[in-house]
Amino acid sequence: MRTAMLTGSFDPVTNGHIGIISRAVKIFDKVYAAVLVNPEKKCLLSLGERLEFLQTAIRGIDGAEASSSEGTAAELAKRLGADCFIRGIRNFADYEYESVMAGHNLENGGIDTLFFWTRGAASDISSGAVKRLLAEGKSVAAYVPRVILPRLSELCAERTKGAF
Secondary structure, three states: OOEEEEEEOOOOOOHHHHHHHHHHOOOOOEEEEEEEOOOOOOOOOOHHHHHHHHHHHHOOOOOEEEEEEOOOHHHHHHHHOOOEEEEEEOOHHHHHHHHHHHHHHHHHHOOEEEEEEOOHHHHHOOHHHHHHHHHOOOOOOOOOOOOOHHHHHHHHHHHOOOOO
């Protein structure tokens, strides 16, 4: 069975993430979307909330499953039996950063990385940009899955005031 894993903070999950997952399940038998903890990032949503939103957003995508871990991506990949990491690339800065990470994962964990270029509006948005828009009281409807939008807006209304 060919298994891949897309990792990220998913704070929050965006349409770009969903686009990558939807494309990856056409290539792999199983795609894990894994919410990881990055101590260098200040998250708006808790790990549980991020996992809940991700699970809700991928419901109905056959072959996709959400997971979370406070450990490393390599540890989780080994535990889940993932053969390959998948990463979304929006621009050349992403490519440079992700290339370094891909080399590290290959050398230290023996896991290859497959890059997916993002499409359309997804190439202009990040979870950080979504959080800034939320903090400014602007609509993020074009950037996040509609199924999570009401709860995301409700949860973030209090948390984002003056946060960015």
